[in-house]
Amino acid sequence: MSFLVVHDISHTYFTEKTATTALEHISLSIDQGEFVSFIGPSGCGKTTLLSIIASLIQPTEGTVTLEGKKMQAIHPAVGYMLQQDYLFPWKTIEENLFLGLKIMEIDTPEMRASALSLLERMDLKGTEKHYPNQLSGGMRQRAALARTLATDPKILLLDEPFSALDYQTKLRLEELVWQTLKEYRKTALLVTHDIGEAIAMSDRIFLFAAKPGRLVRTFLVPSELRQLPPFAARQHPSFSELFQFLWKELDSLETTY
Amino acid sequence: MKPLTNHKPSLHDQYLASLRKEKRWVRFYQLIIFVGFFMLWEAASRYQWIDPLLFSSPSKIWSLLMGKIEDGSLFSHIGVTLFETVLGFILGTLLGTCLAALLWWFPRFSKIADPYLVILNAMPKVALGPILIVAFGPNFSSIIAMGTVISVIITTIVVYTSFREVDANYIKVLKTFGASRFQCFKEAVLPASFPAIISTLKVNVGLSWVGVIVGEFLVSKQGLGYMIIYGFQVFNFTLVLLSLLIIAVLATLMYQIVALIEKSLIKNR
Known part of the structure; x- marks a missing residue:
């Protein structure tokens, strides 16, 4: 049985003047330990779908099930990472790191110790007593990742977490996230508008179209790329092949609508 | 002397020296204005350029101050006024913040209350003075009420606005951890609004002084406001000006204390 199942989700946003269909009949399923990406033009509802999976929004129609159980309220097994670090x-840094533990009321010495080891894994040892404004953008995003992982979620939702960073930092962070998630065997769902990032990081790619947001196609990343960490994957010959292919797909979507 | 080969530190020293020089000039002119003002005042009063009965003179104010310090009456007046102002100011800020929290907690209540807040804010609060005195009695409690009432509505409005302007993504982070509304308030909304609360504190220092002095005018029992109204009634403008100067010094001190609190509270942003 699949780990996470999105079943026939539709969502409509209402304003005084309009009712916008953000998502229309989305169904997909993700296996445990899999890394998948949502790509598509802006307005295709990929962030909305992520928010629905995180139970931050209730969909107009459809259900999300995690390990066979329907998700209704915000679930401790789901970790969410935003576009910017949003460290308080x-x-x-330490207080930020323990924030999730405190709110979930699992603030035990063991959890604290594992959170601190995560911070060390993120190469941020020694910054515990620092304030976020003393850290660089890349360090802050790493601290935010440690904060999200500290509560030990089973599935990680990544909402364009690299888009606000400069290119070099972004490549490094992609590498680190990929390694960490493989190491801790986490399932991950990445929303991005960067085709290269999607190919380099994921096992499967879901392509969305806009107006109304819907799932168009699913691509399986070839196994030789899946094995490789993101930076090495970017160098592989089949990377550019897939990139071209996806580029054309996306381009045709944007010109048709 | 620093070795000449080491170029950079000496340039930096020059820069620091120029900064210090600039600062000294600013202080110098500030002092000139201060001393000049009092000297001019003294001279103008002595040579009758201004009416000495109305404007008094620094020397007369000084001797009155000394006399009041000797007989000890000054400190009891200052003590009373300070107590009322500090209490009024703290109560106004606390009540205003609590009201803002209520408005944030109940969005519908805030929609309903909106026009009434506008009316209350526009109304001159000192006009409530007579009612407060009858309600609380002609003593310090009505004066404190005055100091509170004058600042509470504006505090509510400013703090509530800042509550609403807190970046929704901080709340999103907390919600993904399953935080309750109270946790969102405690962990994100309130601390994020501290700068706004402190800046209303600065405004409230001034407002509370207005409320308390007007209150003391009306109650006319003791305090610096009473000294002003008493000086006016017996036509002793030296007393009026002395009270004014003391109020100016105290209000400035209070403002500086708030500024210090601000510095230590929000050093990490």
């Missing part, structure tokens, strides 16, 4: 500037 008035809390130290």
Whole structure:
């Protein structure tokens, strides 16, 4: 049985003047330990879908099940990472790191120790007592990743977490996230508009179209790319092949609508 | 002397020296204005350029100050006024923040309350003075009420606005951990609004002084406001000006204390 199943999700946003269909009949399933990406033009509802999976929004129609159980309220097995780090500037890195533990009421010495080891894994040892504004953008995003992983979620939702970073930092962070998620055997779902990033990081890619947001195609990343960490994958000959292919697909979607 | 080969530190020293020089000039002119003002005042009063009965003179104010310090009456007046102002100011800020929290907690209540807040904010609060005195009695409690009422509505409005302007993504982060509404308030909304709360504190220092002095005018029992109204009634403008100067010094001190609190509270943003 699949780990996460999205079943026939539709969602409509209402305003005083309009009702916008953000998502229409989306169904997909993700296996445990799999890394998948959502790509598509802006307005295709990929972030909405992520919010629905995180139970931050209730869909107009359809259900999401995790390990066979329907998700209704915000689930501790789901970790969510935003576009920017959103570390709380008035809390130290350590306080930020333990925030999830505190709110979920699992603030035990063991959880704290594993959170601190995550911080070390992120190469941020020694920054515990620092405030976020003393850290660089890349370091802050790494601290945010540690904060998300600290509560030990089973599935990680990544909402364009690399888009606000400069290219070099982004490549490094992709590498680190990929390694960490493989190491801790996490399932991950990445929303991105960067085709290269999607190919380099994921096992499967879901292509969405806009107006109304819907799932168009699913691509399986060839196994030789899946094995490789993102930076090495980018160098592989079949990377550019897939890139071209996806580029054309995306391009045709954007010109038709 | 630093070795000449080491170029950079000496340039930096020059820069620092120029900064210090600039600062000294600013202080110098500030001092000139201060001393000049009092000297001019003294001279103008002595040579009758201005009416000495109305404008008094620094020397007369000084001797009155000394006399008041000797007989000890000054400190009891200052103590009373300071107590009322500090309490009014703290109560106004606390109540305003609590009201803002209520408005944030109940969005429908905030929609309903909106026009009434506008009316209350526009209304001159000192006009409530007579009612407050009758309600609380002609003593310090009505004066504190005055100091509170004058700042509470504007605090509510400013703090509530800042509550609403807190980046929704901080709340999103907390919600993904399953935080309750109270946790969202405690962990994100309130701390994110501290700068706004402190800046209303600065405004409230001034407002509370207005409320308390007007309150003391009306109650006319003790305090610096009473000294002003008493000086006015017996036509002793030296007393009026002395009270004014003391109020100016105290209000500035209070403002500086708030500024210090601000510095230590929001150093990490």
